[in-house]
Amino acid sequence: MRRLAPSALLCLYILGIAIPLAWMILTSFKTGPEIFSRPWGLPASMHWANYANAWRGAGLGPAFINSIIVTAGTLALLLPAGAMAAYVLARYVFPGRGLIFGTFLSGMMFPHFLVIVPLFFLMRSLGLLNTMPGLILVYVGYSLSFTVFVLHGFFLALPEELAEAAMLDGCGHAGTFWRVMLPLARPGLVVAAIFNAIGLWNEYGLALVLLTRPETRTLPLAIADLSMTQHYQSDWGALFAGLVISAVPVMAVYAIFRDRIIETMLAGAVKG
């Protein structure tokens, strides 16, 4: 009995997560009438047309590409900028170091949506509203806190002798960083990249305010718009296909890097 109770609890927990997700995937393969007539049933045949309708008809294809551009573009700026700052903050002593590091860290605590009004007008005055480069720059700004925090830990853990040896070899400060220290911190860069990629791929609030033109929409915006318009057109199958298109890439990345992701999340929770 005592052994059984935990197993029963775990089974319930697993079903509670898995049933809604499985229903989402199954529904994405059903025809319109099937969705209504057999909510618990399996689809009679795989109705792939839902995916074609979502990708082309509902415009999720271009939004998917936009999301890839925004996510990749943000990482391309964020990782070098974050790594450079984290390296200097971890391994050099200079006046103001604690203040700068503390300011970056405090950015992890406050809700970004609270500055949305001033940010909106700042972007408008810079001419960056409704542009993907604009959104990328904002995403870099708001992702730096976490990125600097994670990479700081990795640079702190690298042995001092390696940097000293590189300096003696005449690498210089920058050469030591690019040629010796940065390659050694690669596991940290991977963790920071995965973590940020998941958050950026899913981001909704900032994009909702900063992108209003249909052709710049990211995937979460396009899916949210689709759920609003589907109330009138009711092609639910295409909407569920859209949910799957958004969710499956992150679930796959998470399943592959599960242990590293959990470790980093908990480290952030325990130290932050």
Place this chain on the structure above:
Amino acid sequence: MRAGRRERTAFIVAFLSPAVGLFGLFVLLPLVQALGVSLTRWRGVSSQRTFVGAANYERLMQDQAFWGALGHNLWLLLVVGVAVLSLALPVAHALRQRGHLGAVARTLALFPQVISTVVVAILWMFLLNPSFGLVDSLIRAVGLTPPRQGWLGEPSLALPSVAGALLWSMLGFYVLLFAAGIRGLSEDVMEAAELDGATGWRRFTRVTWPMLWAVRRTAVVYLGINLLNTFAVVYLMTQGGPDRRSEVMLTYLYQQAFVHSQFGYATAVAVMSLIAALGLSLTLMVLFREPGTPVLPRRRA
């Protein structure tokens, strides 16, 4: 030697400036500007921005809709918080056992969290759908009648429905957090407790629960921040309705700013939310302090 020092300084400045510049421009500058904007009446056209002092804050004090929204945030914190704490700990405890079930649970745990809140909100809208959602057909299967206007259309059920979706998406993180906390308790302590005759429920209340205070505090502070930040799930599932019965602070802020163009007032809402978040974090830190310690830590000599 002096050239070396100058080179070092130039290196530090050059390496810090991209990050500091981007963070300063897009994070710190808007944060500072928010204080100024909240003291103006502003419809979004720069020439019509007038300084009104504390008028927005005075209006906020009288604004039933704002206090209602803040109340809903606190209700979510209480209900989702209690649900998370009472579910995460037993599941985390069950996760201690090795085997297939544990591995499956660990993989699935964060799925609801790593998918977009947009997907969570829309998925739950349809799970609760009156004509083909799973929830209603489950309720009918056990012989009960689901709400006539649908979960999200019934004023008293809209906020609890949102709470359900939030719980589903957030629970996994806290399960893993407590699982790590339990693993962190040293085996010696657990064995000593067992030798003293403390097993099962008794060991849990006397040993495990008190020793997990630090993890519990982290969990409630995280919950507080996350639930004050709730936006997408409410905005997509209910738009704060029906009749503002599920409005939260950030949906109210969004509506004031980007629907009614009351930018000064919306920013006052933002500043108040920030103050509420800080106050709440401090309160939770004190409430969930180490068992048996005073509210203010004594200074060490």
